[in-house]
Amino acid sequence: MHLEVCHLFKQFKTRQGTLVALKDINLHVETGEFICAVGASGSGKSTLLRLVAGLDMPTAGEIRVDDVPVTGPGPDRGMVFQSYTLYPWMNVANNVGFGLKLRGMAARDRHQQVNYYLDVVGLSHCAQCFPKELSGGMKQRVAIARALASQPQILLMDEPFGALDVQTKETLQQFLLQVWRRTGTTILMITHDVEEAVFLSGRIYVLTSQPGSIKQELSIDLPGERDYQIRRHPRFQNYKDEIVTLLRQEALPILA
Amino acid sequence: MHLEVCHLFKQFKTRQGTLVALKDINLHVETGEFICAVGASGSGKSTLLRLVAGLDMPTAGEIRVDDVPVTGPGPDRGMVFQSYTLYPWMNVANNVGFGLKLRGMAARDRHQQVNYYLDVVGLSHCAQCFPKELSGGMKQRVAIARALASQPQILLMDEPFGALDVQTKETLQQFLLQVWRRTGTTILMITHDVEEAVFLSGRIYVLTSQPGSIKQELSIDLPGERDYQIRRHPRFQNYKDEIVTLLRQEALPILA
Amino acid sequence: SPPTTPTTPTPTPTTSTSVRIGFSAWPGWFPWQVAEEAKIFAANQVAVDLKWFDGYLDSINALTVGQLDGNSQTLNDTLSSVAAGSDQVIVLVNDNSTGNDQIIVRQGINAIADLKGKKVAAEEGTVDHFLLLLGLQKAGLAQKDIEFKPLETGAAAAAFAAGQVDAVGVFAPFTTKALERSGSKVLFSSKDFPGAISDHLAVSRKFLQAHPQEVQAMVNSWFATLDFIQKNQPQALEIMAKRAGVTVAEYKDYDAGTHIFSVAENLKAFEPGQDMTALPFAAKQISQFLVSSGLIKQAPDLSNLFDPQFVKAYAAAHPS
Amino acid sequence: MDSPLSNFQVSAPDPRKMLSPTIFWRIADPIPRALAWILMTLSIVLPFSLWWLIASSGVVAPLFLPSPGQVGGALQRLWSNGSLLKDSTASLMRVLCGFSLAALISIPLGILMGTFTSVRSLAEPLIGIVRYMPAPAFIPLLILYFGLGETPKILLISIGTLFFNTLMVMDAVKFVPKELIETTYTLGGRRRQVLLQVITPYVLPNIIDACRVNMAASWNLVIVSELVAATEGLGRRISVAQRFLRTDEIFAGLITIGLIGLMLDLLFRLLSRVACRWAVE
Amino acid sequence: MDSPLSNFQVSAPDPRKMLSPTIFWRIADPIPRALAWILMTLSIVLPFSLWWLIASSGVVAPLFLPSPGQVGGALQRLWSNGSLLKDSTASLMRVLCGFSLAALISIPLGILMGTFTSVRSLAEPLIGIVRYMPAPAFIPLLILYFGLGETPKILLISIGTLFFNTLMVMDAVKFVPKELIETTYTLGGRRRQVLLQVITPYVLPNIIDACRVNMAASWNLVIVSELVAATEGLGRRISVAQRFLRTDEIFAGLITIGLIGLMLDLLFRLLSRVACRWAVE
C-alpha cells in the first residue's frame, strides 16, 4: 500500500467568496505506518481526510492509492468519524459485519470475521447490544471494528477520540495502538490533540491554518513500548512542545 | 460567600431500579476560591453541580450558600454549561445583558455593564454578532461573560471547555484564570480533564464513580504565575499523576 | 289596472326587523331574486335579507336551526324537518313541479321495469328520490330492486353524464346537464305525478307569531313579483337565468316544468281534498311514504302545518 | 483589574430570591405520574361534564345539543341493529385503504425526494402547487374517471393525505447524518444500498410518526368521500343524520370516529415502540 | 496477534472498485444550480405538456379533461368579468381569517402544552380524540350557533387546522434545549419569563414553518366551508362548476388556488428568512 497526495488544492465557494481550505498539500503514507496530521480548528484537516477518502473532489492535485487515482470512496479506504456513526437499528455484530454484507458476503462467512474483530476490540460480550446501550468509548470501538472488518488498505480517522472524556480517550489511544500492532493496518489519523498525535504516530504532519498547508513533517522516535509512562519522557515532551509552538503561531487569531 | 455541601445524597429512579448517583458528598467553597471537581464519566459530576445550582433537588443532605439552604436556582449561582447555551436570536450584547434584563434593569444601565463584561472577555468587537457567527471558543466566552454580568456569588461551570479543540481549550483556560483574577469571582468547576483541573484550581475534589463520592481532596500549590510553562513543572506532573492514578482505579471498568 | 311599480295597497306598517329568507337553485324559487333586484321587497316595506344557498340541504338546515326565518323548500323536506322536531309553518305555495323533476335514463332503458338491477343515482331523501320511488312503486318495484347510488344532485347529474350510472333522478337545472349524455331520455317526471312535488315558503312558527306583518309582506311581495315578471319578461328572465347560471334560452325550457301557483291555486291547495293537489292530503301521503321508507321514524303532527291566512288576506285585498 | 465591580448599580442578588419549587408548572420536567393520570382523566371528564351540564340545564334545545344520555341511546340503538359496526368497518376499511395507498406512494417518493436533490427539484414545485388544491374539488373528476364504487372514495382519501405525508417523509430524511451515509460509502456501499439499507431504516421511526399524524387527516375526508354514493360508513351516517337533523346520531358518529382514531393512534405508537426499539427516544 | 487475517475469505477489496461520481444521483449533496433550475422548470412544464398532449389528442372528452386552452379561456373570462378577483379575495380572506384564528389559539396552546407536562396531560387526551373528528361534520353545529355569515365558514377552517397546528407547535417546544431553560433560571429568570422570553422566541422558526405547512390544510376546507351560504369564493366557484360539469372552471379554480397557495408558501419562507436570520439553517 502506498498513499500519495500530490499538490492538492481545495477551494470552497461560499457566500463571502472563495475559501482556500487546502493549499498545495503533499504527503505520503506507506504500508503499516501510523501517521497523524495535526492542525488547529479550521485548518482543513477534515477536508484533507475527506479528499483522501474520496468523499469530496479536489480542486487541483491528485491522490493516488497504489498509483491508482482516487475518484470516489471505496472499501480500500476505511473511515472512522468523531461522531461514531453507527447504524442505530443494527446490533453491534451487524454493525461490524455491515461492510461485508454490502459487498455480498454470505451471513455464515460474515459471522466468523465479525467475531474475530469483536474480539480484537474486546466487545464480544456486547455483540447483541444496540448502539444506544453503549457508552461513547464502546461506540467508537465498534466503529473501528466495523472499519477494520472490511480489511481496508488504509484506515482514515477524523478525530476519533475528540468526543470522549480524558480517561476514556487515553484508554482508547492505548487500545488503538494495540489493534494497530495486532492487525498491521495502515492508519492516517487527524487530530488537534498534539499529545495524542505524538503518543500514537510514527510520523506527524503539522498543518498551517487558513489556508491549510503542510508546515512541517516530523518523525517521532520514542524509546520502548508506548504506554502511559512515555508521556513523561523528556523526548515526548520535546516533541509536544515543538508542535505546540508551531501550532501556537497558527492558533493565535482565535483570541483576536 | 460560603458554599457548603453536607452529606449530600442523590438517587435516580430508573427502569432498572434505583441508581445512587451521589453518596455522602461533603465539600465547601470560600470566597474567591477556584475549585475543581474531577471524576470519570458517569461519576455524578454534573449531578453535583446541578444540585448546587438548585436545578435539581437532593435525595438527602443539604446545600447552603451563606447559611441559606438552596431550594432552587437563583442568580447568586451563575452557571456555564459545556454546550454554550446562548440565546440564538439575541446578539452577543443582548445575550450578556439578558440576566440583567430579566431582573428589570433599565436598558441604559445594562449597556454600561454589558460593555464592561464584553471587554473582560475580549469580545467588544463582536457585540452585534449573532451566536451562529461565532466559533466555539467565542461562544463559550460569551456564556462566561453572561454569567459574570449577573455578578453571581459563585460561578458554576460544567466542563465548559469539553467541546473545544485542544488549542482553543488551552487558550480559554488561561483566559479564565485572567478573568478570575480580574473579577475575583468564586468558581466551582467540574471536569474530567485532570490537567485542566490542576492548571486552574487551588483545590481539587476527586470523585469516585458509581456512586459518586469524594475520594480525596487536594490543595494545589504551584509556584509563580500559572502559564503554559507550569505544565512542565515536576510538581504539576506529580499532582496530575496522583489524580490520574486515583481516577484510573475508577476508569478501569470502561474497557471491561 | 295595477300600478307599474308593484306595491300593495294593503296598509303595511314599515317593518323594523329584517326577514332572513333562504332559497336555492330551483326554477320555482328564482323569482325571489327578481323581487330583490327589482326592489319589490322595499316597495312592500319589508326588509329582507335574502340568502342564496348553493347547497339546498344547507338552506333546510339553516331554517331548522333558526338561522333563517323562512325558506323555500319542498313539502317532503318540510315534513322531514317537522318530524325531526322543528316547528315550521307553510304559508305560501311557490309552485308545483310539473316535469322539472325527472328520472333520466340511458339508451336502452325504455320502461320503469327495465330499471330493475340498474344503477340509479339520486340525492337521498330529496324529492327526486321520492319521485323515483313513486315511479318504482307504480311498476311494482321498490328501492331494493335497483342499485341505488346516493349522490348529491349535482354530482348525480355529473355521474350520469359521465356514464357511471344507468339512470338518475335530478331536478332542473341539473336535468340539462344529465341530458347531455347522448341517447339519454326522460323516463318519467313529476308531470306524471301531479301534486307530488310541491314547493313552499315555510317559516318558523316562532317568527310567524312574533312578526305576522312581515310574513304578510313577504306573501304580498311574492305575488307582486309574479306580476312584475309577467310585465317585464325579458328583464326578469335575465335576472333569473343569471342566478341559475344558465342562458336565458335554457332557462325558458324550465318554464313548462314548473308551474308557479297563482293566488287562486294557492287558495285551493290549502283546502282539504282527496288527491295530491290538496296539500293536507299530499302531506299525509308523503309522511306515510317517509315513514315506510325509513327516512323518518315517526309521522309528524300535520294539524298546524298549514296557515293560509296570509294568502287569504292577499286575495281579499286583490279581488281579481 | 481596572474597573471595580462595585461601580455598577446592580446590588448583589439576594440569594433568598430563588426560584420557588412547583409541581404543576414545571418546565420541561416530568410531573408525578399520579398527577399526570389525574389531569388526563380530567381532560376527558371535564368536557363531558360540561356537556352533560349544559344539555341537562335545558338552555339549549335537545335538537341542537343532545344529552349524553340521548347520544348513548343512539349509540346503543345503532350498535344493536348492527349498523354501527357495519358503518365503522366500512369507513375504517376505506380510510385504511386510502391511507395505505397514499403511504405506498408518499413514503418512497418522500425518501427519494429527501435523498436526491435532483428528484426533489423535479417534484417539489409541482407538489407545492398541487397540495394546496382542496381534495374535495377532485370529486367530480374522480367520479368521471373511476365511477361510484369504492375506488373514488379511496382515491379521494389518498389525495388528501398524499402530499402532506410526502413532505413529512422528505423532511425526515434531512436528519439522516451525512457521515452515516459517507461511512457506508467507505464500507463499499453503492448508492442504491445507501438508499435502501441505510436511509430507509434510519427514517423508519419518523415515517411511522408521520403516518400516525396523517392518519387523522385521512379521517377528515371520510365525510366528503362518503358523499360519493356510499350506502354505509360513518361519514354517510353523519351526513344522513345531518339531513334529518338527528343530532344524537351526529354526535354518536363523531364520538365513534374519535375513539377509532384514538385507537389507531395508540396502535401506531405501539408499532413504533415495537419496530423501533433501537431508536433513542 | 493471534489469528492472521489471511484466514478470511474476503479478498482485499479492489481499489479500482470506487463509487463512481454522479451528478443526478448525488445523495445528501447539492446538485449544480443550473441543473436544479432545469429540473424545477421541468417539474411544471412536464405535467403541463402531458396534459396538453392528452387533451389535444382527443382520447378524453373535453367534458372530462378540458384542454389548457379551454382552461386559459375560462381563466380569462372569469378574470375579465371580475369574478376571479372577487372569488380569490373572498376565499383568501376567509382562509387567512380562519387560519389566523387557529394560529391565535394553537400557538399559545401548543407552546403551553410543550412547556408544561401538566397542561399537556390536561389537553392531549381530548385533542387526541377530537382531532380525528372530520371538520365538515361540525357544519350543522356551526350554522346553529353562528348563523350563515362569515363566522361559520371561518370557524370551520379554523377547526380543520387548529389541532394539527397545536400538536406541531407542541412538538417544536420539545427541541428547546433543557440547558437553555436552566441557564435562564440561573440568570434569575422566573418561569413566566422563561416561557415568554426564551421558549417562545426559540421556537419561532418552527412555528412559522408549522404555519406554512398547515396553511395548505386550511385551503383543503375552502370548498366545504363555502358550501355554507357563500355567494362568492373560489370554493363556491368550483362547487357550482362541479354541478354543471364545467370542467374548465373547475380546473381554473384549482389552478388559481394552487398559485395562491404557492405564493403564500413563498411568503412564509420569506418571513422565516427575514424574522429568523439568527437561526442556523
Ligand SMILES: Nc1ncnc2c1ncn2[C@@H]1O[C@H](COP(=O)(O)OP(=O)(O)OP(=O)(O)O)[C@@H](O)[C@H]1O
Ligand atoms: N462544504 C464546505 N463548504 C464551505 N466551506 C467549507 C466546507 N467544508 C469545510 N469548509 C471550510 O474549510 C475550512 C476547513 O474546514 P475543515 O472542516 O476541514 O477544518 P478542520 O481542520 O477539520 O477543523 P476542526 O478541527 O474544527 O474539525 C474551514 O474554514 C471550513 O469553514
Ligand SMILES: Nc1ncnc2c1ncn2[C@@H]1O[C@H](COP(=O)(O)OP(=O)(O)OP(=O)(O)O)[C@@H](O)[C@H]1O
Ligand atoms: N435525570 C436522570 N435520571 C436518571 N439517571 C440519571 C439522571 N441524570 C444522571 N443520571 C445518572 O447518574 C449518573 C451520573 O450522571 P452525571 O451526568 O452526573 O455524570 P457526569 O460525571 O457528569 O458524567 P459526564 O462526564 O459523562 O458528563 C449516571 O450514571 C447517569 O446515568
Ligand SMILES: [Mg+2]
Ligand atoms: Mg474536522
Ligand SMILES: [Mg+2]
Ligand atoms: Mg456531565
